[in-house]
Amino acid sequence: MKNVHDMVEAAKAQIREIPLEKSEDAIKQADLLIDVREADEFHAGHIPGALNIPRGILEFKLTNDPALEDRGLNIVIYCKNSGRSALSAKAMKEMGYMHVQSIAGGIEAWQEANKPVITPELPDFG
Template sequence: MKFLIDNWYLVLTAVISGGLLLWTSLRGKSAGVTTTEAVRLLNREKGVLIDVSEPEEFAQGHAVGARNVPLKLLSTGEPVKQLPTNKALPLVLMCKTGARAGRAAGMLRQQGYTQVVAVAGGLAAWREASLPVEKSAA
């Protein structure tokens, strides 16, 4: 006990360091899944790829097989026909950078979807991983 009292600054440093490590790891999890994990969910768990970009952005380029459901459409809370009726299916969300997809994931969880994840880094990370991208016909 005397050691702890005499070296309180070491204890404080250890507690702060541990707290920052824990905060960083928890924050990283909420940022989304990697492209590898996204592909695994799509292929092995029959996940559905949803792109929450605006239609113009979607037309410029999106992951092959993605359904376009703009974020503003999700924010209404109304049922969206492009979403699966089975709310237990994994939904893999994507946008240009991953920011809107993260917000959309929260909205969909509130609507009852149980397995919703956003792709960390969005379409940019998807392209960087050399995964297939296509453009919509104008």
């Protein structure tokens, strides 16, 4: 019986994972940067320019949003530490997306390398 670790490892064998040191260049060349973490994780801090599409609704969003239907888009995705993004990249590949890359180590590795992170400010209603 497979567990999630087995599933992530199998997905990583089938996708394109980019090392952290090449991620900034990949993001600059990308048409889209997708953060597949949950909304609360995204709002706690994310890579500048990222669009939040949580893993749980990714396939539905890709299917129902005309702006995301082009299977030729150059897409970089990430999550907390690259598990969810590996599963997401595999699903996107199965849906016909041809140019999807996952950032190795996710935002945890990004932050450890002191790369820029946006933390949205909540309005003060006081």
